[in-house]
Structures are given as structure tokens and as C-alpha cells.
Amino acid sequence: MVANISSAAFASPWTLPPGTLVMAGTYNYQTARREFLDASTSQNFPLQGRYVGSAWSLGARLGVTRRFELELYLPLRVVSYESDPVILIPRPATSNESEFDYYQRNIVQLSRTATGIGDIFVAGRYGILQRPFALAAELRLKIPTGYASPSGTFGDQPQSAASFAANPGLYTRPENVSDDVTLGDGQVDAALSVLWGYSFPTRTYVRVDAGYNLRFGGAGDQF
Numbered sequence: 001m002v003a004n005i006s007s008a009a010f011a012s013p014w015t016l017p018p019g020t021l022v023m024a025g026t027y028n029y030q031t032a033r034r035e036f037l038d039a040s041t042s043q044n045f046p047l048q049g050r051y052v053g054s055a056w057s058l059g060a061r062l063g064v065t066r067r068f069e070l071e072l073y074l075p076l077r078v079v080s081y082e083s084d085p086v087i088l089i090p091r092p093a094t095s096n097e098s099e100f101d102y103y104q105r106n107i108v109q110l111s112r113t114a115t116g117i118g119d120i121f122v123a124g125r126y127g128i129l130q131r132p133f134a135l136a137a138e139l140r141l142k143i144p145t146g147y148a149s150p151s152g153t154f155g156d157q158p159q160s161a162a163s164f165a166a167n168p169g170l171y172t173r174p175e176n177v178s179d180d181v182t183l184g185d186g187q188v189d190a191a192l193s194v195l196w197g198y199s200f201p202t203r204t205y206v207r208v209d210a211g212y213n214l215r216f217g218g219a220g221d222q223f
Contacts, residue, residue, distance in 0.1 A: 011205060012071075013136035013195035015127035016063030028055040047110065049083035055118065067128075071140075073121035080113040081181045088172040108174050110153065112181035117145045119184040125195070134197040138211070142189035149186030151178050187217030 016022060030053040034042045045051070057075040064070060091102045120143045129135040154164075154171040164171055193211025200206075213222040 011197070011207070012061070012125060013127065013134045013138075013197045013207065014130065014199075015067055015069045015125060015136060016061055018063050018065055020063040022061045024059045024061075026055075026057045026059070028057070029053070045081075045083065047083040047086055049081060049110070051079075051081050053077065053079045067126055069125050069127075071121075071123040071125065073123075075118040076116070077118040077183045078113070078115045079181055079183060080111075082111045085109050085111075089168060106172075106174060108172060108177055110177065114147070114181050114183050116147055116183050118147070119144055134195070134199070136195045138191075138193045138195055140189075140191045140193065142191075144184055144186050144188065147183040147186070148178075150180040150182045152180065153177065185219065187215060187219050189216070190214045 030051070032045075032051045033049070034044055036042050055075045055077045057073060059071065059073045061069055061071045085107050087103055087106055088108055089106055091097070091099055095102055097105075121140060122143065123138055123140040125136050125138045127134070127136045154176050191211050191213040193209050195207065195209050197205055197207040211223075215221050
């Protein structure tokens with residue numbers, strides 16, 4: 001006698017039966033004290049900086065037909081960057097202000113916190129095969145929710161280190177600090193993927209994905 005102890009698998013890429021709704025909640029935590037520069041080298045954040053990010057996410061999958069399902073992913077994010085304050089511009093000798101008033105007025109606070117809904121992910125998934133292994137095609141869209149897009153520490157200006165060095169007093173005013181603490185990268189993605197999965201009788205499964213992510217807004221595409 002051979003006993004079959006396998007059961008139906010409803011994890012992606014196995015599409016859900018029609019009318020079936022699955023809800024899932026996740027929590028994600030990130031922290032960093034180092035950053036990568038354009039030259040692919042890493043260094044500590046200046047001024048003892050530290051990045052912290054948390055996300056509480058709610059996901060929902062809905063079976064539409066026997067082979068097609070929809071998915072919605074909605075994250076609530078809290079992102080913060082903390083560092084020591086700094087004074088970047090010395091008091092001009094011709095200033096009529098006292099040193100205390102001048103430096104008090106020109107303290108640059110780089111610490112920022114952003115809270116809100118991050119990027120919404122919407123996906124459609126079509127099941128091509130169920131046996132002997134699962135095979136599905138997926139189209140996934142990432143849509144920003146209107147949060148402030150990333151920018152430089154002092155906004156979109158200056159455009160180069162040379163222009164910053166030519167007139168630092170123009171850019172380093174405390175009210176000009178915007179930094180890049182944001183809830184996402186602020187651009188739309190469209191990813192087309194193939195999902196492969198195999199379910200074992202031990203109630204475990206393995207999944208492999210491959211796809212191409214088209215990123216709009218000047219960002220580089222991904223494979």
C-alpha cells in the first residue's frame with residue numbers, strides 16, 4: 001500500500017481557487033550606519049548618522065478564475081535618519097550679528113523622519129501549469145502614493161560639487177535642507193516574471209522566480 005500524504009498548495013505560484021481571499025500581514029525592520037557611494041565603496045554616514053526603517057504591510061490575494069488571481073500589497077512605513085547637527089558656514093567678518101546669534105541661526109539639522117503609505121504593489125498572476133510542477137506568469141506594478149520623492153541633502157540644487165563649492169552659502173541654509181529621507185524611490189515599476197514552484201509530500205515547497213523589471217523615471221532597469 002502507498003499512502004499519499006500530499007495536499008493542495010495555495011502559495012504563489014499556485015493560483016487560488018475562484019472566490020478565495022487570502023490576507024497576510026508582515027513586519028520589516030531595517031537599520032544602517034554605512035552607505036555606498038557611486039564608486040561602489042562604502043563609508044560610515046557622516047556626523048554619526050544612522051538610518052532606521054520600519055514597515056507594517058497588509059497583503060491580499062483573490063482568486064478570480066481557476067487560473068487567474070489578483071494581489072494587492074499596501075505598506076505603512078516609518079523612515080528616519082538621525083545625525084549630529086552641524087554648522088557649515090563660518091561667520092563673515094563683515095556680519096553685524098553676534099557670533100551666538102549667527103551660529104544659532106545657521107545650525108543645520110540633518111535628522112528627518114517620514115511616515116505614511118509607501119509604494120503600492122498590484123499584481124496579476126496567471127497559472128500555466130499545476131502539475132507536475134507549478135508554472136505561472138506574473139505582471140506586477142509598483143505605484144508611488146504621492147509622497148515626497150528622493151532629493152539631495154540640499155534639494156535638487158546644486159547640480160555638481162563644483163557649483164556647491166563656488167557658492168556654499170547659497171545652498172547650506174538650514175531652511176534649504178531637504179535630504180533624501182523618503183517612503184520610496186518615487187517612480188513607477190512594471191515587472192514581468194515567470195514563477196516556478198514544486199510541492200513535496202512533506203508539506204514543503206520550493207519556488208524560483210525570474211523576470212525583468214522596467215523602471216520608469218530615469219531609473220535603471222533590473223533583471
